[in-house]
Amino acid sequence: MSRSTTQTFNCPCGTEFTGQLYEYINAVDDPQLRYIILAGLVNVSTCPNCGRKMAISTPFIYSDPGYNLLIYVHPRADTPEEARLLILEKLRSVYMDANKLKDQPAEGEQQIKGSDGSIGDRTINLTHSQATELPPLKVVFGLEQFTDLLNSVLSPEDKLGRLAMSTQSRNTAERAQFHIIAKKLATEMECFIDVEDMPDEYTVWIYGSRRQVGALMRELAPRG
Numbered sequence: 001m002s003r004s005t006t007q008t009f010n011c012p013c014g015t016e017f018t019g020q021l022y023e024y025i026n027a028v029d030d031p032q033l034r035y036i037i038l039a040g041l042v043n044v045s046t047c048p049n050c051g052r053k054m055a056i057s058t059p060f061i062y063s064d065p066g067y068n069l070l071i072y073v074h075p076r077a078d079t080p081e082e083a084r085l086l087i088l089e090k091l092r093s094v095y096m097d098a099n100k101l102k103d104q105p106a107e108g109e110q111q112i113k114g115s116d117g118s119i120g121d122r123t124i125n126l127t128h129s130q131a132t133e134l135p136p137l138k139v140v141f142g143l144e145q146f147t148d149l150l151n152s153v154l155s156p157e158d159k160l161g162r163l164a165m166s167t168q169s170r171n172t173a174e175r176a177q178f179h180i181i182a183k184k185l186a187t188e189m190e191c192f193i194d195v196e197d198m199p200d201e202y203t204v205w206i207y208g209s210r211r212q213v214g215a216l217m218r219e220l221a222p223r224g
């Protein structure tokens with residue numbers, strides 16, 4: 001299960017609303033979260049009154065066992081080198097403790113290795129017995145760097161797909177009805193939606209894997 005807390009936002013329009021703030025994301029248990037990340041909408045909440053998007057920049061852990069990924073994502077790509085080293089050192093001890101709790105401390109080599117010596121991805125290497133339990137923990141600085149990494153490993157069918165449904169109706173009730181229908185379609189396909197509420201046009205974007213969005217498009221295509 002993924003883990004999140006509820007965060008309260010105070011929008012400049014005067015509305016107070018709550019949103020989910022993810023600390024741990026498991027892409028197998030909650031597949032739609034993988035696409036929320038790829039759409040750049042993780043830990044972003046939308047004001048229900050004015051549509052303004054509010055983002056909270058917070059680190060989270062991304063686990064995707066199907067792709068053997070365990071990644072600590074620090075949202076800031078401009079984290080200075082010293083701060084990076086501190087974060088890595090702290091993570092290393094937490095990761096070791098997590099392993100010790102499960103099992104006897106394993107013998108052998110444990111080290112933090114930089115892939116390029118300076119910035120970017122790093123891998124914490126564990127012994128063979130530990131590695132069979134947990135994938136190596138990668139540390140990535142920057143959400144964009146993280147989505148690039150994810151995109152580079154996902155199979156074509158698992159990459160992000162999206163579909164826009166829009167109406168030119170200015171009628172609030174009709175737009176609400178449109179929203180309900182789009183949301184229902186998206187939920188059935190384990191996809192999620194993002195709304196663009198403009199005066200002339202109301203657009204609902206549906207995001208999911210290319211597989212799911214492709215299936216949805218086939219379902220929506222006229223028959224005959």
Ligand SMILES: [Zn+2]
Nearest residue numbers: 011013047050
């Ligand atoms: Zn607002």
